[in-house]
Amino acid sequence: MARTRFWDVDRIGPVQIGTHRDRHGRDAHAAACTAPGCDWSADYLNRASAELAARTHRCNAR
Ligand SMILES: [Zn+2]
Secondary structure: OOOOOOEEEEEOOOOOEEEOOOOOEEEEEEEEEEEOOOOOEEEOOOOHHHHHHHHHHHOOOO
């Protein structure tokens, strides 16, 4: 992921959510898992989707 500035950073379990500006100048919502060995991350168009993904995320690393 490109170096971007995040704000409204939140955490749900091991997953962090942050809002950033995408390359089109729109707000995008990224969810990224911080658990060791789990590289999961994704971008979402709205905060609710990112939060839902964070809540339902299951780590690959166990
Ligand atoms: Zn994970």
